[in-house]
Amino acid sequence: MAGLPIPTFDDGTEVDSFLERLECYFAVSSTENAKKVPILLMGLSAGRYQTLRDLVSPAVPQSVGYDDLKLSLQSHFGEPRNMRLEHTRFRSIIRQNGESFTDFQIRVRKGARYCNFGDRLDENLLEQFISGVNHSGLSKKHTEDTRITTLAGAMEVAGTVQLLDGDSRAIAATTPNVVARVAHKGGAISNYNTFSASNTRKGQKTSKTVTCFRCSKPGHVASDTSCPARSKICNHCKEGHFAGSRFCRKAKNKKSTTVNAIADDNAATPDGITTMTGSPSAVDNFSHEFTVGHRLTLGKGTPTCTASMAGISVTFLVDSGAVDNVLDRQTYDILRNSVVLQPTTKKLFAYGQCAPLRMLGQFNLNVSVDSKTVNATFYVFDGIACNLLSAATASSLGLFCLTNVSSLSTEASLESVVKDKYPGCFLKKGMRFVCVLT
Structure with a gap:
């Protein structure tokens, strides 16, 4: 059969596979026995032919029978089997x-x-x-x-x-698991006292945590008539509550003028990173404590960056509290041909969750931002979520660094203002100050 390509045997080809394909060629083309040796030799690469020639030396391969040539190839190139x-x-x-x-x-x-x-x-x-x-x-x-x-x-x-x-x-996938930390903007939740409330439907008692917004004392709610602050008049909003209570709306508006963090456009360092500073409460209340440069984008308070992996642009959520880099399944599918996924036994948990995330595996790959490149380990999450860049990798790429946090603005308490203005009215008695009226 004219034009039919002859099977080839070169580096990377198993000898048994080559001989099986060669037999198929003989069957399809109805090859005569006298032509099998020349066709077999034509299918060998230059290196394989030279090796076969050395194996049958001093004879010439053309003068050796077809079965003997097959045996020589199998004996030399075949893998011993146990x-x-x-x-x-x-x-x-x-x-x-x-x-x-x-x-x-x-x-x-x-x-x-x-x-x-x-x-x-x-x-x-x-x-x-x-x-x-x-x-x-x-x-x-x-x-x-x-x-x-x-x-x-x-x-x-x-x-x-x-x-x-x-x-x-x-x-x-319609309700993705977002692998990211969650910041509580109101600060750390206080350890409120608890009281038991009767569950009338099931006849069981359940424990609830409540505190009064008027007097800030636990054990009752703001609507309770026994609250001692209901009869008081606030100097700000004229409502019934103690000073500094979260019940005061005007006090809330006044406190909101204190910013948690700002970016000084004129305070750029030589490498183009802009310093962020904030009050001590900002450090306690938010997850991300970093300096932001031109490589990061702040979208609704969430820092993101675009990095290059195997020539592909990947968007990451930069989390200063994350210790591992996490990619979702969709991003891994794009990089699949450029990485070798290895099984992993490491357990990763979403913030506040007890059950570990389902992981597909892990791989190592270079990740680049601008001119900086680092080799990092990435864990593949079996779901659709935000890609997460750890603090260590982000710091190595120069995306952020921890900075000294200083207070931007503070509001002095009413007590300290009165003490400073009228020091003669207060006497220190032990660990307390006693007001003296004359």
Whole structure:
């Protein structure tokens, strides 16, 4: 058959695969026995031909029979097989995180190639697929269903499970898990005293945490008529509560003029990083304590940056409290061809969650921002979420650094103002100041 390409044997090609394809070529082209040796030699690369020539020396390869040439190639280029070792390798085949059932069954079949299972091939393929599939639901179903006797039958069930898993992930993607820290803007929550309230529906008592906004004392609410602050008159809003209470609306507006952090456009350092400063309360109340430069973008208070990974632009949420870099499944799919995903045993938790996130694995890759490049470890989260850049990686890239936080503005309490203005009216008695009226 004219024009049919001859199979080739070069570096990276298994000798058994080459000889099998060569036999197919002979069958399709109806090759005569006298022409098999020349065709075999034409399919060898220059290096392989030279090796074969040395193997049959001092004879010339053209003068050696076809079967003898095959035996020489198999003996030299073929891998020695130890049956016990091949069986051990076959029993150690396990499906990796993120590997499809189809790819896994191909590896199982490949592992059984040199095991010489004979008539028990289907039985061994099925057993290894079930034991190494690494999917509890699928393994249980295969074990319970005695009608599944071949690997093909097991793959039909696996295909159905894979479709159901895909649908579940698509539904879960509509409510993504955001891997990021959460800042409480109101500051640290106080340890309020608790009291028991009767649950009239179930007849059980549950513990609730409450405090009064009028007097700031625990144990009752602002609407309670027994509150001692209800009869007081605030100098700011003329409502009934003690001074400094969270019940005062005007006091809230006044406090809101104190900024948590500002960026001084004129205080740029030589490397282009702008210093952020804030009051001590800003450090306690917010998760991100950093200096911001031209590489970071503040969107609604959330610092983000765009980094380059394998020539692809990736947007990250920069978290000064994160210790690991996290990518979601969608971003990993874009980088899949540029990285080698390794299994991971590390457990990562979303802020405030007890159950660990489902991880696909981890990989190492260079990440660049402007002219700075670092090699970092990235963990792949099985879901759709914000990509997270850890504090260590962000600091290495020069995105931020911790800074001394100084107070921008403070509001002196009424007590300190009165003491400073009328020092003669107060006498220190022990650890307390006593007001003296004459």
